[in-house]
């Protein structure tokens with residue numbers, strides 16, 4: 001398992017310090033997440049950036065799984081994600097090269113506790129998406145969202161419930177982020 005932390009469009013100031021800080025939280029979070037949720041994927045890339053770039057990167061990753069989508073649907077999907085991403089601290093996506101890509105908005109998660117909590121939260125999603133069959137199901141969901149192979153209402157509702165359960169699991173682990181700060 002390898003975790004790579006990079007900065008993107010952060011400006012020069014504070015870049016290296018932030019990356020080192022985030023690396024420390026990710027290293028501390030890995031055993032907590034593995035024990036509570038399950039194995040992390042072989043490759044996790046964490047990109048520290050601003051909110052706008054975070055959403056752009058995640059939308060681009062999602063869209064790569066729906067290459068046949070019409071331009072109009074892509075535009076709509078981008079708007080939808082922008083809305084959901086508004087104020088979000090982090091986003092976890094399938095990395096089209098394999099593994100998981102996590103985007104963190106360091107313009108939103110500005111304090112050390114926020115950054116540690118966001119990294120832990122998103123790493124929980126990385127482990128969830130690494131469960132057997134989860135990646136394949138998520139790709140099918142993306143293809144549904146992009147109207148390549150739309151699901152029935154029932155299937156879409158079932159997956160929404162899965163997403164809600166994953167979110168609850170990630171939130172439940174957030175208090176453990178305090179351990180990463182010591």
Ligand SMILES: [Zn+2]
Pocket residue numbers: 121125167170
């Ligand atoms: Zn979440």
